[in-house]
Amino acid sequence: MSTWNDHERWTAMCSGTACPICCRKEPLDVIATLETSWVTMQEFAPVPGYVCLVSRTHAVELHELAEQVAVAFMRDAQKVSKALSAATGAVKLNYEIHGNSLPHLHMHFLLVTEVIGLRANPSIQRLSWGQGTHRENSREFVTHSCFPWTSP
Numbered sequence: 157m158s159t160w161n162d163h164e165r166w167t168a169m170c171s172g173t174a175c176p177i178c179c180r181k182e183p184l185d186v187i188a189t190l191e192t193s194w195v196t197m198q199e200f201a202p203v204p205g206y207v208c209l210v211s212r213t214h215a216v217e218l219h220e221l222a223e224q225v226a227v228a229f230m231r232d233a234q235k236v237s238k239a240l241s242a243a244t245g246a247v248k249l250n251y252e253i254h255g256n257s258l259p260h261l262h263m264h265f266l267l268v269t270e271v272i273g274l275r276a277n278p279s280i281q282r283l284s285w286g287q288g289t290h291r292e293n294s295r296e297f298v299t300h301s302c303f304p305w306t307s308p
């Protein structure tokens with residue numbers, strides 16, 4: 157059964173009272189905190205280079221953010237996009253906002269294909285989970301190549 161088919165649970169998650177992110181005060185796997193969002197990177201992500209930008213404000217839909225917050229969220233998204241592109245040498249990034257199972261605004265960043273140069277660009281290897289430690293990988297991602305405006 158999909159989460160949204162359980163009306164009571166879905167309503168509580170959408171309101172924030174049962175939102176896993178709000179209940180924890182932050183998402184899992186945070187590697188950086190930006191103006192309006194957290195940057196997360198899972199140790200065992202489904203695909204190499206996967207990053208998620210999570211709003212620090214509970215909202216289900218993008219239009220629920222105040223205009224200035226939405227603009228700042230997009231500014232954060234641009235920073236992640238630029239950083240991820242530089243760190244991986246990806247030929248293209250995909251951006252996805254779903255929230256079907258977790259109705260707290262978040263944006264997925266996905267590298268397009270292995271044609272992006274997984275073998276050609278050594279930096280992506282460092283972002284490939286299972287090599288080195290996640291802590292080392294995320295620290296390097298944050299401090300050296302991606303988010304010089306913040307510290308881990």
Ligand SMILES: [Zn+2]
Pocket residue numbers: 172175176177178179213214215259260
């Ligand atoms: Zn929430």
